[in-house]
Amino acid sequence: MSRLLCAFACTLALTGAATANPLTLAPIPVTDWKAVHARIEAKDRLPARARIGGTLTDLLVAEGDSVARGQPLARVTDDKLGFQLAALHAQRDAIAAQLANARAELHRGEELLKQGVTTAQRLDALRTQVDVLAGQLTAVNAQAEVVVQTQAEGLVLAPADGRVLTVPVAAGAVVMAGETIATVSGGGIFLRLALPERHAASLSEGDPIRLDDGSEGRLIRLYPLIENGRVIADVEVPGLSDRFEEARVLVRLPVAERQALMVPAGVITTRGGLDFVAVETPAGPVLRAVVPGLRQTAADGGMVEILSGLTAGDVILPASPAAAKGASHD
Incomplete structure (x- = not known):
């Protein structure tokens, strides 16, 4: 008697699910993303050089200082x-x-x-x-x-607006004409990454790039020279912090596109460590065991790839608490 009641409850649950907007399963294009590390770098890294030789009598900046173009950085006296x-x-x-x-x-x-x-x-x-x-x-x-x-010309001036990265000399040192007094970053901040050359053909300028913190950027330049089997690329990210240069950031690049069976995350029911999806069949609704794969974020639509258990053309029914408690499945 209890088995009949359980089967009856399952049938009612699946029947109710069948009346709630079924979905016909079909392959859709999915982008494969590759995680690589990129470095935060300045677009321009300009040396502020001494124009005459002499003694560095005044050093007016230190590493990390923000400077404006033409601002005095040091003074060399002869x-x-x-x-x-x-x-x-x-x-x-x-x-x-x-x-x-x-x-x-x-x-x-x-x-x-x-x-x-x-x-x-x-x-x-x-x-x-x-x-x-x-x-x-x-x-x-x-x-x-x-x-x-x-x-x-003994006054050393900042070559651009930016931040002082290095000051390799100290006050009182004897410097020669052309010697670097400070290095200034300018022109904004971008990400520079090196990825395997096998992915070079799948990338193009303008491709979207994702960061681990949820922000997005855009691939703005692919360098034609491949060094040590690596392709160098620059990524522009709005609002990227310039507090630390050469910091490593994990980014994800679109390297391929393929067809996959994707279902909304809400139609998957987990029971006993297994995942099930309610499917409409000629014999009525059934719970079919599936193996889920790639899970997209909510920003990407919250879809889940089904690796096995479903085929194109299956009619997917929304999951419900009652369906999750059903005893019969395919």
Whole structure:
């Protein structure tokens, strides 16, 4: 009697399930994702170099500081430039005095020429002397400006807006022209990853990329050079933190697409460690044992792949608590 009641309850449960929007099973395309590690990197990594050699007298930044383009980072001082500038100023003053005397001589020569006391040849020589001294004064002033500009180039400036990554020198160190004082990251942050070359043909720019924290990015560049069997790619992720560069992040890439039988997660009933799906058959609704596989997230639709137990064309019935307690199954 109890068996009859149990079978009757199961039949009623499956019959009720059959009246609640059945689903005809058909293969649908499913994307296979490959998990790889990517590194957080800056789009631009620019060295701030010393333009002159000398002593690093001031170091104004440290690792991790945010800087703006043109912001002073350090100062390099060369004491010889000060001595050169002092020598040029003294030379300029001497030439200026000679020029003033030559102009006075020229003025007197012009007056004497009017009186017929001197000759035009002597006057031309005085004019030439004035012109030579004026040219020398201009040259010395230009040399002094070069030295002043060289002193100004001792100020090391930030090449771009960004964050200071490294400062390989310390205040008081002697540096050469062209030596790196600091490295600045700029241009934004992206993910750089290296994946096996067998996946290169299945990837293209613009493909969606998923991160473990649920955020999504976009593949923006595939580099044509394969190194050590690896394809290098860049991924752009909106809002990616730049606090730590070279940090490793787990991402998932779409590497293939295949056909699979997918059912809503809600139609699967678990009982006794086995999974069942209610299926409509000519003999009536039955619970069929299945082997589930890939389970999508709620954002992807909450579907579950069925590896075995169902075939295309099966009519799937929604699961119910009563159906889960049924005793008969296929």
